[in-house]
Amino acid sequence: MTLRVLPPSPGQFELMVFAKPSEAKEPYKWVCSYQIDCSEPKHPLGLPENPFHFWGLHPKSKDLGVTICNPCEDVIVAENGALTFTFETSRPLLAMFQLFHLELSEPFSKKCLVSQIQDDQLGCHLLLPFWGYYRLSLFVKDQAGGSFQNAGNMFISCKNPVNHNELFPPNLGVHCGPGTNTKQNGLTNPSHVCPIIRTTTGKCNITFHTLWDMDIFTSLENTRLNNNLHSLDRYCFITYLEHKISLTVHLPESGHYKLSIFTKRKENEDFSHACDYVIQCVSTNRLLPFPKVYNAWGHGCILLQPRYGFLPAESWENFRVKVPGACKVLVIGPIKTELQLTKNKIWEGKVFTGTPGTILKIAVKFTPNSTTMDIVMSFKAQIIYENESSG
Incomplete structure (x- = not known):
């Protein structure tokens, strides 16, 4: 066991150590004491509360399915306010992470953390907004059921916190990234x-x-x-x-x-x-945003050109789309333009966008004898300013 002592103020302290076998039900017994003389505290900010009474991985974390933590130092330093933890697991688990700091509220802490759950590992990305010490707690349970159990409490020191405006978006789910x-x-x-x-x-x-x-x-x-x-x-x-x-x-x-x-x-x-x-x-x-898409734009349809929903007014634009099963494809705007099918099964043609505010729609006929066409996509002609990008 490693015991790290961080006196909160100058003075003399008595450190008493109590212990018991891990499976024993009897109370802790006094083992030994130390006299500590602190002339100058190095860490005036207090430690984060830890109701679990241990730091690092749980002594029986392997039984819970967590085998390795990286990084795994006693005190993990976040030099630039950002940190990533990876916990390797022996079986697929469900996981929750909680981040604690004396100045960090629970709603605010959720903007500091991104978690990822994969079959063989758990990931946690942190952005730390305050100077000082943090506790990152990991809770796991089997996917088959049961209750969450504390599997580790990582002790973090942050020397250069990130800007509060640069944290993660709020309301992220437990499942971030693929897993x-x-x-x-x-x-x-x-x-x-x-x-x-x-x-x-x-x-x-x-x-x-x-x-x-x-x-x-x-x-x-x-x-x-x-x-x-x-x-x-x-x-x-x-x-x-x-x-x-x-x-x-x-x-x-x-x-x-x-x-x-x-x-x-x-x-x-x-x-x-x-x-x-x-x-x-x-x-x-x-x-610029993409074109507006309708229900008839289905599986296998590919938009090649144009890729933006707002087009320069009074201009000629190339239209190129793939629409499986289409018999006829039109662009309805100031004039109707019928797109031609190429050898590569791409419908293409040159279309005039019209005056600002003109709506252009791609219409598709899927059956030869049908008298109606399905609208699959729409665009709008407008003046494109210099700070707007469409290419």
Whole structure:
């Protein structure tokens, strides 16, 4: 056993040590005492409360399924206010993390932590907003049931806290990044294994392989977004391919975003939460949203051009789309433009956008004898300013 003593003030202290066998039910017995003379305390800020009476991994953490912690020092130093823990596990577990500091409220602490649950390891990413000491507690239980048990209490020292405005988005789920839950909801082989994605361009593309035929729903959030005229849901575009799905995200300004992914089987009615991603955007670009998509835009449809829902007014734009099973594809705007099918099974043509405010719609006929066409997507012509990017 290692016992580290941090006197809170100058003076003399008596340290008394009590012990008992781990399985014994009798009370602790006094073992020995030490006299400590502290002339100058090095750590004026007190330690975080720890009701579990031990630091590091639990002496029987292996029985709980947690085998290794990295980092594993007695005092883990977060030099720049950021820290990542990895706990290796001997079996799939459910996990909860709690972060404690004398100045940290429970609601605020949830913006400091991103957790990830995988079959063979648990991950925890921290951003620390205060100077001093923290306790990160890990609680685990088997997926089959039971109750959560404390498996470890990591002692953290932060010397350079992060800015309070640079913390993670609020209301993150327990399942961040790909892991056990995403696989249970039909998503495998992720392009981004880490739950935190950093982009310097304002763009990112996340792909998964799918285990069965499914529908995807996404939700993009940013609580600090200023002066945005369009719903953030228009900044994520879903493309269904054979046994694969692509989520393309374009962000309107810098900041931290929460991207939530939900899935459901075709035969089910309700969506299930698969995972959350944190997207850290440091780009100065103000990207435009994607086109508005309708129900007829289904699996196998691919938008090649244009990729933005707002097009320069009074201009000619190339339209290129893949629509499986289509017999005819039109772009309805100031004039109707029929797209032509190429040898590569791409419908393409040059379309005039019209005056500002003009709505352009892609319409598709799926059966030769049908007298109606399905609207699959719409765009809007407008004046594009210099600080808005459409390419």
